[in-house]
Amino acid sequence: MAVKIIVGLGNPGPKYQWTRHNAGFMVLDRLSHLAGIIISKKTFSGVCGEGNWQGERLILLKPQTFMNLSGRSAAEAIRFHKLPIEDLIVIHDDLDIPFGRVKLKQGGGHAGHNGLRSLAQELGSGDFVRVRVGIGRPVHGDVVNYVLNNFSPEEMASLPRLLDGVVDLVEMLAKEGLPKTMSLYNNKDLI
Numbered sequence: 807m808a809v810k811i812i813v814g815l816g817n818p819g820p821k822y823q824w825t826r827h828n829a830g831f832m833v834l835d836r837l838s839h840l841a842g843i844i845i846s847k848k849t850f851s852g853v854c855g856e857g858n859w860q861g862e863r864l865i866l867l868k869p870q871t872f873m874n875l876s877g878r879s880a881a882e883a884i885r886f887h888k889l890p891i892e893d894l895i896v897i898h899d900d901l902d903i904p905f906g907r908v909k910l911k912q913g914g915g916h917a918g919h920n921g922l923r924s925l926a927q928e929l930g931s932g933d934f935v936r937v938r939v940g941i942g943r944p945v946h947g948d949v950v951n952y953v954l955n956n957f958s959p960e961e962m963a964s965l966p967r968l969l970d971g972v973v974d975l976v977e978m979l980a981k982e983g984l985p986k987t988m989s990l991y992n993n994k995d996l997i
Contacts, residue, residue, distance in 0.1 A: 903940030
């Protein structure tokens, strides 16, 4: 049975729980709930859960290093399980995609995202699969404040539908692979 490590990016602690930058954690929490895979084991500089879901073996990982050092956690898990970088799926927020949409891609740069920068540095490559959850850009103001603030009340109302849509996408990605999943989900409005 193939194993996939799915890493959700975010910042630990209740202060950051509903912030835009924690979209990766939110998706992983929803996946954990639906798959019955409890994320509680402290390992790989994070919290982790392992289990089978829809015929796939999944390792769900939430780095607890804060966003800027997320790569350390993912690299520890990849090395321990002796998996190729192609078996890593990273779920993260993306400013360049409108809220409610998602894009997938394999490889690429970090586009200023410190979590992706850390992953590429620690893994020695950026050639992992990315599930980019759109959070939109602020109309004006500081990007750092925007990503570290909670979703707006309107966004929060749509968030459950968005998270369920991303979980469906991740299920297809694990079972069917990237090309088919991209053809159905890339730039699709999930809310």
